[in-house]
Amino acid sequence: MIPDKLIRLSKSVIGDAEKKAVMGVLDREYLGMGKEVQEFEDLLTRHFNRPAVCVNTGTAALHLALQALGIGPGDEVLVQSLTYVASFQAISATGVRPVACEVDPSTITIDIKDAKKRLTDRTKVIMPVHYASGMGELDDIYAFAKENGLRVVEDAAHAFGGYYNGKKVGSFGDIACFSFDGIKNITSGEGGAIVTDDETVLQKIRDARLLGVEKDTEKRYSGERSWDFDVRYQGWRYHMSNIMAAIGIEQFKRLPEFATRRQSLAKRYRNNLGSIDSIELLDLDLSNIVPHIFVIKLKSGKRDDIRRLLLEQGIQTGVHYQPNHILSLYNGDNKSLPVTEELFHKLLSLPLHPDLKETDIDYICSKLIECLD
Numbered sequence: 001m002i003p004d005k006l007i008r009l010s011k012s013v014i015g016d017a018e019k020k021a022v023m024g025v026l027d028r029e030y031l032g033m034g035k036e037v038q039e040f041e042d043l044l045t046r047h048f049n050r051p052a053v054c055v056n057t058g059t060a061a062l063h064l065a066l067q068a069l070g071i072g073p074g075d076e077v078l079v080q081s082l083t084y085v086a087s088f089q090a091i092s093a094t095g096v097r098p099v100a101c102e103v104d105p106s107t108i109t110i111d112i113k114d115a116k117k118r119l120t121d122r123t124k125v126i127m128p129v130h131y132a133s134g135m136g137e138l139d140d141i142y143a144f145a146k147e148n149g150l151r152v153v154e155d156a157a158h159a160f161g162g163y164y165n166g167k168k169v170g171s172f173g174d175i176a177c178f179s180f181d182g183i184k185n186i187t188s189g190e191g192g193a194i195v196t197d198d199e200t201v202l203q204k205i206r207d208a209r210l211l212g213v214e215k216d217t218e219k220r221y222s223g224e225r226s227w228d229f230d231v232r233y234q235g236w237r238y239h240m241s242n243i244m245a246a247i248g249i250e251q252f253k254r255l256p257e258f259a260t261r262r263q264s265l266a267k268r269y270r271n272n273l274g275s276i277d278s279i280e281l282l283d284l285d286l287s288n289i290v291p292h293i294f295v296i297k298l299k300s301g302k303r304d305d306i307r308r309l310l311l312e313q314g315i316q317t318g319v320h321y322q323p324n325h326i327l328s329l330y331n332g333d334n335k336s337l338p339v340t341e342e343l344f345h346k347l348l349s350l351p352l353h354p355d356l357k358e359t360d361i362d363y364i365c366s367k368l369i370e371c372l373d
């Protein structure tokens, strides 16, 4: 029996400002890509101190970033197997082979030593995933990429609002992709953004998000569109709408509030669970990140039993993630990744979103400890 009142694993947190902003767009009856999208991009560009381009999902952001690098069939991208299937789908959408790598179990970010072993002359990109908002050894990844002439596309879907070595994630490095789907650190309903200094990549992405129609972005931001145009490469309908951007603008203003809330809830989990022998916590610097999910490792590996017991107590949990190299689409070479496969069975995500109370965290922790006993 699942109780009526469920503590949700994650959820959107939407206030009157977001509702009013959406009504404003509906009242003006210009729903597509126009001035709200431009305004949201301007806010993000100021936030990162370099250009940001908005699209309709984080997956589209990753896909367009890879496409803009000009990679395709025959090329390879290094990526950790333990990530959301979106990372893999974005890579395979370009016709490129995702090369599944192990993770460092302490941070669940890509194991650079393992990635080095999988480097071939077809490798063009490495895609570090900022798992649970942590960046792992990002400096080492950039050093490795530089040595081997690779581009870096950061899957920063979890990491909006975080800092690495004192620098805002997305404000430095090659290309960073963010997600604003309903449960991420901020949301635009669905949505995503690409951030980079690379002007060629930026222009290709601005065109490719609107069916490859050259320079359509500028037109749409002034309420017009192109009737006379050229198309040079494959594009998609990946642009963000004004409705989405209106939500995103209001959510962006709330980042400090969400960040403080998520940090303090995650810290409370760590205080409550830090001394429990059967639990291992990730190696994360919670003061410098905005935690998107709260993941623990259960040494016993009895994850699925614990999940069922917690659900009976009204606590919804999750598993981030099933390794991708075991999925039918990606297991072509039947590769085995022993570290990832062992780790996967231990991973448990506990509820984390800004509407949770301290008392919810204490309740969840006490029930979890009970279940473990």
Ligand SMILES: *Cc1c(COP(=O)(O)O)cnc(C)c1O
Pocket (backbone or CB within 6 Å): 056, 057, 058, 059, 060, 083, 084, 086, 087, 129, 155, 157, 158, 178, 179, 180, 181, 190, 191, 192
């Ligand atoms: C959410 C997420 C994405 C994709 O973002 P969407 O906006 O949902 O398409 C990509 N990678 C990771 C790790 C994610 O969590």
